[in-house]
Amino acid sequence: MKEITRRSASVRWWDPRNVGWWLVVVLCAVGAWELGTSLGPAAARYPVTATLAVLFSVPMFVIVWFLVRSMHIVTKPARSAGITAVAWGAAAATGVFAIKANGAIILLLAQHVSLNFANGWGAAIAAPITEETGKLLGIAAVLIAARSWLRGPVDGLVLGALVGLGFLLAENILYAFNVTVLNFGESQPLDTVAIYFVRTGLFWPISHAIFTAFAGAALGFWWGRPGARRPWWGVLCIALAYGTHFLWNSPLLPGFLARMGFATLVPFVLWFVVHRARKAEAAWLRGVLHGEVVAGTIPQEWVDGLGSTLHARRRYWRRVTKAYGAQGRAAQRGHEAMLVDLADAVDAGDAQAAAILRAQARAAHEEAQRRAAAAAHEAARLQAAWDEYYRQVDEYRRYWAARGYRV
Amino acid sequence: MWRLTFTETRRAVPWRAAVWTPVIAVIGLILFLAVPALPGLSPTTRPVEPGERVAASTASFAPAAGWTLDLDAATSARPTVTLGSVTVRFSDGVWFGSSSDLLKRMRELLEESGASVGPLPHAPSDDALISLDPERTSPETIPRAEYLIDFTSGDAEGHLLVVREDSGVALVRVVGPAADISAAADDIDSMFASVDVGVVSVDTVPQEPR
Numbered sequence: 001m002k003e004i005t006r007r008s009a010s011v012r013w014w015d016p017r018n019v020g021w022w023l024v025v026v027l028c029a030v031g032a033w034e035l036g037t038s039l040g041p042a043a044a045r046y047p048v049t050a051t052l053a054v055l056f057s058v059p060m061f062v063i064v065w066f067l068v069r070s071m072h073i074v075t076k077p078a079r080s081a082g083i084t085a086v087a088w089g090a091a092a093a094t095g096v097f098a099i100k101a102n103g104a105i106i107l108l109l110a111q112h113v114s115l116n117f118a119n120g121w122g123a124a125i126a127a128p129i130t131e132e133t134g135k136l137l138g139i140a141a142v143l144i145a146a147r148s149w150l151r152g153p154v155d156g157l158v159l160g161a162l163v164g165l166g167f168l169l170a171e172n173i174l175y176a177f178n179v180t181v182l183n184f185g186e187s188q189p190l191d192t193v194a195i196y197f198v199r200t201g202l203f204w205p206i207s208h209a210i211f212t213a214f215a216g217a218a219l220g221f222w223w224g225r226p227g228a229r230r231p232w233w234g235v236l237c238i239a240l241a242y243g244t245h246f247l248w249n250s251p252l253l254p255g256f257l258a259r260m261g262f263a264t265l266v267p268f269v270l271w272f273v274v275h276r277a278r279k280a281e282a283a284w285l286r287g288v289l290h291g292e293v294v295a296g297t298i299p300q301e302w303v304d305g306l307g308s309t310l311h312a313r314r315r316y317w318r319r320v321t322k323a324y325g326a327q328g329r330a331a332q333r334g335h336e337a338m339l340v341d342l343a344d345a346v347d348a349g350d351a352q353a354a355a356i357l358r359a360q361a362r363a364a365h366e367e368a369q370r371r372a373a374a375a376a377h378e379a380a381r382l383q384a385a386w387d388e389y390y391r392q393v394d395e396y397r398r399y400w401a402a403r404g405y406r407v
Numbered sequence: 408m409w410r411l412t413f414t415e416t417r418r419a420v421p422w423r424a425a426v427w428t429p430v431i432a433v434i435g436l437i438l439f440l441a442v443p444a445l446p447g448l449s450p451t452t453r454p455v456e457p458g459e460r461v462a463a464s465t466a467s468f469a470p471a472a473g474w475t476l477d478l479d480a481a482t483s484a485r486p487t488v489t490l491g492s493v494t495v496r497f498s499d500g501v502w503f504g505s506s507s508d509l510l511k512r513m514r515e516l517l518e519e520s521g522a523s524v525g526p527l528p529h530a531p532s533d534d535a536l537i538s539l540d541p542e543r544t545s546p547e548t549i550p551r552a553e554y555l556i557d558f559t560s561g562d563a564e565g566h567l568l569v570v571r572e573d574s575g576v577a578l579v580r581v582v583g584p585a586a587d588i589s590a591a592a593d594d595i596d597s598m599f600a601s602v603d604v605g606v607v608s609v610d611t612v613p614q615e616p617r
Contacts, residue, residue, distance in 0.1 A: 018424075019424055019428050020424045020427075020428060023428050023431060023432065027431075027435055030439070034439075092435075096435050096438065096439045097434075097435060097438045097439070098438075100438070100439060100442070100443040101438040101439070101442040101443060103443070103479075103482070103483070104442045104443040104444075104445060104446055105442065106482045107446040107451065107478060107479055107482050108445055108446055109482075110478045110481065110482050111446060111449045111450070111451065111478060112449070115461065115476075115478065115481055115482070118478075118482050119462060119481075119482060122482065130438055130442075133434060133438070134435075134438070137427075137430070137431045137434060137435075140422070140427045140430075140431060141427070141431055143422050143427075144422060144423075144424040144427050144428060147424070148422070149421065149422040150421075150422070181500075182464060182499075182500045182501060183500060183501055183502070184500050184502060184509075184512050184513075184516065184576075185512070186502055186503065186504055186512065187503075222421075223421035223422065
């Protein structure tokens with residue numbers, strides 16, 4: 001998939017002078033080691049489960065990755081940031097932040113409250129604290145590794161969803177082993193298929209990708225570009241991230257139906273958050289680019305094309321595709337990337353980048369105007385040719401009609 | 408000159424590496440090293456209270472009062488109690504095949520852990536809940552049945568009680584010197600008798616007396 005934007009959150013694969021890069025590399029390595037030592041013995045004992053779990057993870061990764069990255073949003077972090085986010089979620093968030101601390105917190109509850117309380121509520125209390133925090137910090141880690149920042153809640157939402165995706169992939173493998181052990185290894189393929197069906201099919205909305213998307217949106221609402229900030233929405237989103245996870249793990253949802261009902265609600269809440277995030281992003285873009293419209297750098301239509309809702313964007317993209325085909329879509333992506341980069345540079349006070357992007361925008365505008373003028377000229381020429389053709393046909397008809405022929 | 412940088416310009420202000428790097432590193436250290444060390448500051452075992460029931464995943468049993476309960480194991484769905492050198496470990500799971508195959512599987516698992524297993528008790532081989540053989544009719548329910556497998560592990564004697572009811576399986580594994588096991592026979596028998604394979608939810612687990 002062609003990248004919409006080229007600048008935001010691009011992580012270099014080798015950047016040893018950057019302390020943020022080291023942070024990501026070291027914590028991912030430690031986490032991967034911890035995860036490997038935790039799952040290694042189970043993988044050796046149940047190789048079929050291990051193989052199937054890894055195989056099932058591939059389509060899941062591909063589907064969620066493309067779902068997240070094909071959203072009709074104009075700001076989008078670089079692919080390298082997405083891959084780093086998935087790696088953090090799978091290795092650092094699980095191995096460093098979650099595995100050891102979860103068990104310890106539940107044990108502390110057993111020591112200081114009661115064993116039954118620990119067994120009933122331990123997962124609800126420990127998992128949001130350790131897992132959500134580890135994933136949330138992953139968004140910040142990716143950003144500082146990329147020497148970048150969040151432009152708005154949509155940036156955070158996308159990065160958060162990808163960190164959550166990584167976590168989910170690792171956790172699914174762990175669950176596959178748990179179920180196989182619980183079944184005494186009776187049928188490794190059936191156990192693995194069953195757990196993947198339940199976790200990724202039946203209860204797909206209860207997903208770390210969605211929890212962390214909420215948390216990422218919160219970061220963007222708080223610390224995105226000033227024009228995109230909505231602090232109270234940030235509070236709501238962070239409450240959703242921790243609250244949804246807490247509620248799902250708690251015994252407050254007794255029975256299958258209650259859980260299904262809760263799982264059914266989550267996508268609607270997600271849609272609502274995406275909608276608000278997109279509106280905040282659009283407000284920021286419109287606000288910043290208004291100055292460029294007034295200065296004549298870009299036309300108002302370009303800003304309008306960025307849309308304020310996902311629905312408006314989809315409609316706009318359908319029109320572009322219908323009129324110009326796949327090439328038009330690719331050109332539109334590049335064009336929108338330039339506008340977002342321009343807004344970001346202008347808002348950040350990066351005069352040098354803004355000047356370069358303004359020049360690009362002006363050139364694109366002039367080129368568009370030149371092409372429009374050429375197209376108008378061509379259209380006028382064609383119209384004149386058609387007019388001349390019809391005039392001659394008319395003359396021909398009149399000539400033969402005057403001689404008594406019907407034409 | 409080679410040096411690490413916290414590179415950012417003024418525009419990255421809420422995302423300063425100089426702020427986030429220590430925050431992430433410190434929280435990572437807390438959760439990776441400090442929090443896991445906290446339970447070690449208090450006892451991780453305690454005596455079993457009279458009448459207390461302890462659950463694994465879905466099954467539960469009543470360990471004998473006065474034995475020492477390992478809280479770490481109990482919060483990991485494999486409650487373990489000890490009395491002197493005798494250890495009783497409780498765990499559970501599900502099994503859809505025949506009871507005969509279940510016992511064979513138990514023997515395999517015991518042998519994998521280095522135990523030598525005695526002869527297996529007789530168990531039905533036609534009570535699989537799921538069968539790929541279309542000629543075969545599977546029972547809808549399996550009444551509770553208990554099987555005792557004897558084994559030795561090094562110098563220690565061991566007994567594995569396998570309790571099966573429908574697809575639910577509960578295991579009580581006793582390991583220790585033969586003399587000590589004999590001395591604790593009454594307690595062990597009462598633990599064997601207390602096994603409940605049924606689903607235990609938080610609502611139905613009796614509150615732990617403190």
